Amino acid sequence: MTLAATAGLLTAGPTTRAAAETHGFLSPTGVEIAFLLVGLVTFGAALVTVTTRQLVHAALWLVVTLGGLAVEYLLLTAEFIAWVQVLIYVGSVVVLLLFGLMLTRAPIGRSPDADSGNRWGALTVAVAAAAALVWVVVDAFRTTWIDLDGPAAGSTEATGASLFQNxxxxxxxxxxxxxxxxxxxxxxxxxxxxxxxxxxxxxxxxxxxxxxxxxxxxxxxxxxxxxxxxxxxxxxxxx
Amino acid sequence: MHLAYPAVLSALLFCTGLYGVLARRNAILVLMSVELMLNAVNLNLVAFDVWLSRTAEETLHSGQALTLFTIAIAAAEIGIGLAIVLAVHRNRGTADIDKLRDTAERHDPDGTDHDALTAEQSGEAQKAEATA
The missing domain is CATH 1.10.287 (Helix Hairpins)
Structure with a gap:
């Protein structure tokens, strides 16, 4: 991800170089490093969720994915969304999914028929969609920075005010x-x-x-x- | 923070969920993959809301409001979806979406076994509906 973004930035020409210099893209900030590491954990847990053959383990890796996303929300200063994510997703949706797994008498151990026969077609579609989306997104937003300084954009006060006013x-x-x-x-x-x-x-x-x-x-x-x-x-x- | 970080992460998570929806066979695992896709969209909404609230001085916080709505609707969806999956499992004894093919059009020549199975299953379903 970083390499692709860097390559896109370096070929962007002189108009964007000034923005890159002010933001210092080649020396990422601490927030960016933390976001990248948590993002890797989140993405890895999501991959295990959709590929593991143990159904209960899939639900537990989903907890890791959703918790990692809550940390990403915190890093983006959207703290209210982060706690709602922890409460609803980690607290209740995963519990409901585990209830469903238990009530449909899913095998607790490995179940060899967890993947259907069209997994290679699915893999092709997913990789093609990922390549296209990542290319478009990096190309579109390579010169865009989020300003995270100042008061939090997603504090409970700001979110509540906008929610109950608008x-x-x-x-x-x-x-x-x-x-x-x-x-x-x-x-x-x-x-x-x-x-x-x-x-x-x-x-x-x-x-x-x-x-x-x-x-x-x-x-x-x-x-x-x-x-x-x-x-x-x-x-x-x-x- | 560079906006490409959350955008790329959400694109990758969305495609992971897409793979899960297409490749999984158990209906509850498909529901888990749908949750992954919804969460990818939520991450995009939050990131762009934080960006726009500074850059364009947008005070409506529409991205975060929509994220809250998406989370609540996802919770409702998972409740209804699991109720449907449990009802199907109660009637058919399986949550395997490859075996729930009553509405499929059949043209395959080796469909005798499938047809017998489907007739038996639809017979059970008709009995359940008749007694309901």
């Missing part, structure tokens, strides 16, 4: 959407239980078998609702 209506609409998602998840997880109850009424001969299945299903539904309710509580906490 973005109140979308914010309230979002709370309605969260409520709809909560109700929808509960409805989706309760439907099969009613179906099993009617099936038990209609075929009394298979009652014991159906009872066993229904008990299994209600256990699943309860634990899933617990996860979703916790999710909702945490979302409320960040509002």
């Amino acid at each position: 973005w109140v209506l979308p914010f309230e609409a979002l709370s309605v959407l969260l409520l709809a998602a909560l109700v929808g998840a509960i409805v989706l997880s309760r439907k099969a239980k009613a179906a099993a109850a009617i099936a038990t009424e209609s075929t009394p001969a298979a009652r014991s078998e159906e009872d066993r299945i229904e008990k299994d299903r209600s256990d699943k539904g309860r634990s899933e609702k617990d996860g979703i309710e916790k999710d909702g509580i945490e979302k409320e906490g960040t509002r």
Whole structure:
């Protein structure tokens, strides 16, 4: 990344040289070095997340990726977003994903069928997209610097002021959407239980078998609702 | 800080998530890759918001507000998505998206085995719907 950016900068011509000299691109600042190191860890963890064959390990490497992104937000002085990231992603989304892995009875060890047969096509598409995006982005922003001095651009005070002065209506609409998602998840997880109850009424001969299945299903539904309710509580906490 | 650092990192993370969505077979792993892609977009939004709030003196903080909305919508999406995956797993006994091909058009000559399997699965699904 650094080499490509440097090469782009050196070929940029005399118009951008002044900007480069004032910012000293060839001697990166401490924030840039920290961003680069945390970015390498984040990217490596993301690669392991999408390639590992152990499903639970994938969720745990996802924690590393999301935590690294929270550190990147802190380095970009967006502290409120960083803590929201830690609360919602690391705190609840990964817990929900682990719930889902456990409830679909995923094998705890290695599962050889984690990747489908089109992984080489997927790899081609991903590498081509990465090459095109990195080339375009480096070419477009090679002379652009973020000024991180002064008061933080994403402090809780600034974010809260802009959120409740300019973005109140979308914010309230979002709370309605969260409520709809909560109700929808509960409805989706309760439907099969009613179906099993009617099936038990209609075929009394298979009652014991159906009872066993229904008990299994209600256990699943309860634990899933617990996860979703916790999710909702945490979302409320960040509002 | 050079703006290319966060932009390049987010491009790489997005393509990692793209690979995961295309290559993974378990539906929950696909959901994890979707989260990676959403986080890459969030990093872009935050970086450009911090840049514009200084350079263009933009005080609306639209990038950070949109990031918060994206995070909340991603949380809602993961809840609904997992509920759907669990419902599918309850009805079919699998979360393998390669086996959920009831709406696929079949032209393959060796489809007898697949067709028998699909007929059995759709029979189960119809039974579940009929009793619902």
